[in-house]
Amino acid sequence: MKSACPEAMLFDLDGTLFQTETLLLPAYDAAFDQLNREGTYTKGTPPKELVLSSLGMLLEHIWARVLPDADERVRARADELLLRHQTEGLERGEGVLYPGVEETLRALHAKGIKLFVASNGLEVYVKEVIRRKGLAELFTGLYSAGEYATRSKVDLVRLLLEHHGIRSAWMVGDRSSDVEAGKGNGLTVIGCRYAEFGEASELDGADHLITDFSQILELVRECP
DSSP: OOOOOOSEEEEOSBTTTEETHHHHHHHHHHHHHHHHHHTSOOSOOOOHHHHHHHTTSOHHHHHHHHOTTSOHHHHHHHHHHHHHHHHHHHHTTOOEEOTTHHHHHHHHHHTTOEEEEEESSOHHHHHHHHHHTTOGGGOSEEEEHHHHOOSSHHHHHHHHHHHHTOOSEEEEESSHHHHHHHHTTTOEEEEEOSSOOSOGGGGTTOSEEESSTTHHHHHHHHOO
């Protein structure tokens, strides 16, 4: 099915543009090592699969899955330490984009398509990843649940569209929350099948599925 060419594209960050695990997993281990040394949480490091399978959720829901036996004080400290270690990792040059991301984004930008990030992550994290990876100049706006305190990605995307008066856009992401956000706002949804953080069924309802980020350019060339 061909989709109308968009005036804007909205991208999820983790699992879509950014190979999250290349930054997250070292920071995750470091955060729980510190929690253990502090005596804040001494039950060891929860399985990494828990946090990876939770990517795309709001942070409060992620920590509820990763630390179901911990109170809010412990979860808040874990959140603080994880962000700190991720930020330090970015400063050291850790974390990588998926293949073809930078080249594809530059090509889309050159075509005059407005580019946005729409993420359920923290404001500092989202902005630092984009800045540290040299992509900031390509984006019209970086929207995060952390900055706008939205309760769902549907609300975040609606806010973004209203702020910029956008009438035609594609939502690009790898989780069910991205499909819901796109469909809930009448957008074409491009489902990314290369991160493998979630179940295959998560992308049910997407208008197109891609296995390589650069395939977005093919879809743009084909659109009427």
